Amino acid sequence: MELTGHPHHPTTPDGQPSGVVRVEGVVWDFGNVLIDWDPLAAIAAGVGKDEARRFLAATDFDFLAWNHGPDSGGTWEDAEAEVRRTHPHWVEHALAYRANFAASLLGEVPGTADLVRELHAARVPQWGLTNWSDELYPHAPERFEVIALLDGVVVSGTERIAKPERRAYELVAERMGLPLGALAFVDDRVANVEAATALGMAGVLFTGAEDTRARLRGLGLPV
Secondary structure, three states: OEEEOEOOEOEOOOOOEOOOOOOOEEEEOOEOOOEEEOHHHHHHHHHOHHHHHHHHOOOOOOHHHHHHHHHOOOOHHHHHHHHHHHOHHHHHHHHHHHHOHHHHEEEEOOOHHHHHHHHHHOOOOEEEEEOOOOOOOOHHHHHOHHHHHOOEEEEHHHHOOOOOOHHHHHHHHHHHOOOHHHEEEEEOOHHHHHHHHHOOOEEEEOOOHHHHHHHHHHOOOOO
């Protein structure tokens, strides 16, 4: 776990922020923070586990970069057509991901939903900020009741803007009606947390629910 500080939010010796802006709300990433997401499970449903592992470990194809296209507002048809054009030997593997996407959502990440429920009960503003394609996002609220406890969600594929782009963070703050400096941001990717911190948010790098609980409590939140 890492809580990333910001020069405008100095800390006291015990690590708590001493700046004038108090953290009033929380912004949550979804994949591997609230929802256990594993693309291998979806790809394996189409081509088998061994082939799925080979695909995800390939040096000639970057799955996460490819997935970022639809997450940023591109279509899956275009993304899959690009694989047909540039990596025909991986077409079957790539197509298996979208076709079996539901299998990639393994359940709630242990403990994180409890934090959302506690903050909701305490009337702390909470939003989601997720890199997720517009087409596939409906799987999330259909399967995970905890999302309904959030005040709203900014979906990158819908907005056509994805983390770690600055505008993604600005957009969620605008919709929450709070300044960036009054928000804690929880994400499992260093680049996303660093981008949030650079904008003045209290960035929490997620490695587990209990560490996150300690960090949010250190920011004065009721968990």
